[in-house]
Amino acid sequence: MSTLFIIRGYPGSGKSWLAKRLSPVVFEEDDYWTYEDGTYHFDPATRAQAFDLMERNAKEAIEMGYSRIALATAALSFTDGHIMRVAKHAQQSGYEIRPVFLPLVKGRTSIHCVTDEDYAMFRREMQIEAEVDFR
Numbered sequence: 001m002s003t004l005f006i007i008r009g010y011p012g013s014g015k016s017w018l019a020k021r022l023s024p025v026v027f028e029e030d031d032y033w034t035y036e037d038g039t040y041h042f043d044p045a046t047r048a049q050a051f052d053l054m055e056r057n058a059k060e061a062i063e064m065g066y067s068r069i070a071l072a073t074a075a076l077s078f079t080d081g082h083i084m085r086v087a088k089h090a091q092q093s094g095y096e097i098r099p100v101f102l103p104l105v106k107g108r109t110s111i112h113c114v115t116d117e118d119y120a121m122f123r124r125e126m127q128i129e130a131e132v133d134f135r
Helices: 015-022 044-064 081-092 116-125
Strands: 003-009 025-028 068-073 096-102
Touching: 003 015, 003 081, 015 025, 015 068, 015 096, 025 044, 044 068, 044 081, 068 081, 081 096
Parallel strands: 003 068, 003 096, 025 068
Antiparallel strands: none
């Protein structure tokens, strides 16, 4: 059976690292801010566009029939609209959905230049669902 891994967690928690070990096909918001030459420039004002790109790419990979796909996201909930649309599309295409949540790791840094205030917002608003119904 084909599998869609949805890896969600705090900035710097290891989402990208884990996604690349679970699947050769990985999509994440960071793709939007990574340029062809490999440089990275995070712009929080463009998060909606980054989520849109991740969703489009994931749906295209599902249509192409890849057996293992991973999403790495800092979405505040598994029920975020982009995540739910990809999950529903994957389920309709016969994929098993495997949600994974990575907690905040003290002392780990993030390439996103996340401030203490940003981490405080994530701690307040990040939802940690015990179970997720993607139907």
